[in-house]
Amino acid sequence: MPSARKLMVSLAVAAALGAAAVVVGPADPATAVADTIPLTLKNTSGSGEQVYVYVIGTELASGKQGYADETGAFHAWPAGGAPPVPAPDASFAGPADGASKTVQLPKFSGRVYFSYGQKLDFRLADGGLVQPAVQNPSDPNHDILFNWTEYTLNDSGLWLNSTQVDMFSAPYSVGLTAGDGSTKETGELKPGGYQAVVNGLKGQGGGWEGLVQSRGDGTPLRVLAPGHGIASGDIPAGVMDDYIDRVWSKYATDTLTVTPFKDQPDTVFKGKVNGDKMDFTDGTGAVVTSFDKPDSDSVFGCYNKLDAPNDQVRGPISRTLCAAYNRSTLLTNSQQPDADASGFYQDGVTNHYARLVHDQMKDGQAYAFAFDDVGNHESLVHDGAPKDATITLGSFG
Structure with a gap:
């Protein structure tokens, strides 16, 4: 089953949200997905700040990049520039605390952003929309409290997920009503879960506390994913090296x-x-791919020395390795993937960010790194004929 992340290409700087190639058969007229479906935004945050909402991505019918308004109508982005120029204001007002608001969600591969108290600053470069990059202290959105969910709605249905791949911030959950009338929801934190993740990283030691970003008044804004933390110098670059060395030796x-x-x-x-390679052989004994010894950044980002091309050999092996390194299961289980979550994150050297995020989710599901869907541990809802969708802004308490 494809996830929203599998169906999206998310580029960090000066890039647009685009749909990956998806091959689907003709829709059954009896269950055809409408051009838009209702999206109900529920605000249970406890915050009195104004919420601003954005629906941004690629319109699948045209392949154009842009945004949707409350009615689901598409608006293409104008041309960008160098340096990037301000984008049109794509926001609409979200519901007040304790209230709900229903809008129309169009057939996009994209994101639904929401911010508290201040609108986001989007820019257009020659290559498309510049996404917020809060690992950069000079990013204009650095001091704004915001988050986003990723989704794809097409003729084959809806994939909607909560994501912590880039950061853990303003809490929310996602849900839908399926074609058969049943409901699905994921991404909801346990009571006190938001602060528990922040406090857990602050108390972890070993540099993990550097991932927490706060406003001037001390209010936590977010926790950076460790890959971004390495890039920004907020966490030691070798934080996973001891575990990687032990795996290499084993x-x-x-x-x-x-x-x-x-x-x-x-x-x-x-x-x-x-030597300096981990070779993989197939059933005939032939070497089919080899990996250099990864560094912490490659592990957290599931890229670079753990690159995962969209093929049937290296990519699937790399996905499995990435998940096992982040979950620290390679020393305890030589048969991978390991799907038993009870054994995840048990080593003292592990992805403590992912550990804490999963631990504070009511259902244990999260997208704390790129291939957290190995073994189906991701926070995703999907249905082939959805009636509606929901995003619930959760409590900070």
């Missing part, structure tokens, strides 16, 4: 078995460290 003598496809149990790859 598989110099042991064999790592990766079975990346649940529906293809006979597709098995064997991994072993040979």
